[in-house]
Amino acid sequence: MEAVENLMEDARVGNIDALYELLRSTPFILESFEHVQFMDTLLHIAASEGCTHFAIEIISLKPSYTDGLSPLDLALRNGHRETVSRMVQVNPELIRVKGKRRITPLHYVAQTDDVDLLVEFLLAYPASIEDLTICDDTAVHIAVKNRKEKSFNVLLGWLQRTDYSDLLDWKDEAGNTVLHVAASTNQPQACFLDIYPLPFFFLVET
Structure with missing residues (x-):
């Protein structure tokens, strides 16, 4: 699905404007990621790339994405310290995943x-x-x-x-x-x- 692929690319580059533009035209697109492998959610993609603001937006929009393999762990292992700190501020429970x-x-x-x-x-x-x-x-x-x-x-x-x-x-x-x-x-x-x-x-x- 092209829209899903575009959204995954938006997560990789941290394009928040494109995220909301797509949500306006396809309101339920985030549900497409509910059943994918943990590593493939938008939050995990954004965290692994150090796209702090995009990751925070996704945490706010879809808290369920924080279940399973921790996106905080991905940010840690990729050396994105600012992303780590901001994610912890928004959702401290990520520390225990x-x-x-x-x-x-x-x-x-x-x-x-x-x-x-x-x-x-x-x-x-x-x-x-x-x-x-x-x-x-x-x-x-x-x-x-x-x-x-x-x-x-x-x-x-x-x-x-x-x-x-x-x-x-x-x-x-x-x-x-x-x-x-x-x-x-x-x-x-x-x-x-x-x-x-x-x-x-x-x-x-x-």
Whole structure:
């Protein structure tokens, strides 16, 4: 269908005017994307291309497009930080959308040591810290297993100053807490987390 192909191209280049022009002539065209593969929705296309404003318009018009594989994840992996931040402002729940292996955007930034986005996500949706991967890993498990010291420090500071401190006792599918992982991988800075509490806003600047 030519109109659908045109709309997909509008999403790739971020042409909002063309989007609304097409909606006037074909009011129900967005429904054409309800049953396509997750990666092919207009929101996913716009997010992967870093078309921030177009992505925000689609989130507003069709919130259902945020179900399934996260468009926020696509924007993250393609390095479109402004798009990521704006999408989180409009719909913080995107932080908790699980992708492959139930990895969320919070897990991803913990693994990549992107502490700025890690802090932004925690502030936008604190409960996202409770999300688990398919292996029952928390974001803290992920940071320690990948030796991401900055991410670990930020997460630790956050946990120590919120109601989520018991998360440090959560176990992955192998029965390991964060302390077990730290000890088995020779990471002493994580082993002494109960002895040397670290201030959250100091850690943000590391």
